[in-house]
Amino acid sequence: MASVRSVVFLLVLAAVLFTGFAFTQISAAASAQDYVSLETPAFVQVGKRYAFTWAGGGPAQTYTVKQKRVDGWVLVEVADENTNPVYLVPGELPTRWLNAAMAISIQEMRPHPY
Numbered sequence: 001m002a003s004v005r006s007v008v009f010l011l012v013l014a015a016v017l018f019t020g021f022a023f024t025q026i027s028a029a030a031s032a033q034d035y036v037s038l039e040t041p042a043f044v045q046v047g048k049r050y051a052f053t054w055a056g057g058g059p060a061q062t063y064t065v066k067q068k069r070v071d072g073w074v075l076v077e078v079a080d081e082n083t084n085p086v087y088l089v090p091g092e093l094p095t096r097w098l099n100a101a102m103a104i105s106i107q108e109m110r111p112h113p114y
Contacts, residue, residue: 038072038101043108052098053105062109063098072101 044050046068051060063076077093088094100106 038099040068040070040072040074040100041106044068044074044100044106049109049111051105051107051109052100052103053107054102055104060105060107066095072099073097074100 044065046065049062049064051062053060063078065074066077067075074097075095076098077095
C-alpha cells in the first residue's frame with residue numbers, strides 16, 4: 001500500500017513541478033500591443049457641449065469642452081444643471097478635468113440658448 005501512495009505522490013509532484021516549469025517558460029515581457037491606450041475620442045471638439053455617461057451609473061452629466069488633450073483628458077466647464085448659480089460669479093462657470101476616454105457614452109448636445 002505504501003508503494004501505491006509513493007507512486008501517486010511522485011506523479012502529483014511531477015505534475016506540479018511540470019506545470020510550474022511550463023508557466024516559467026512563458027515570456028512575461030509585455031509588448032506594445034499589451035498596453036491599453038486611453039485617447040480622447042476624435043469627435044470631441046473644443047467649444048461643444050457633450051453629455052457624458054460614466055460606468056458608475058446615474059444620469060448623464062453635461063459639460064462644455066474648453067480644452068482637449070490627446071491622452072483622454074478634457075477641461076470642461078461645469079454645466080448649469082450641476083451647479084447652483086447663486087454661488088457663481090456672473091458669466092463664469094467652474095472648470096474641471098475629466099477623462100473622456102473613461103466615459104461609456106458621449107453624446108453631443110445643442111449649444112446653450114444664451
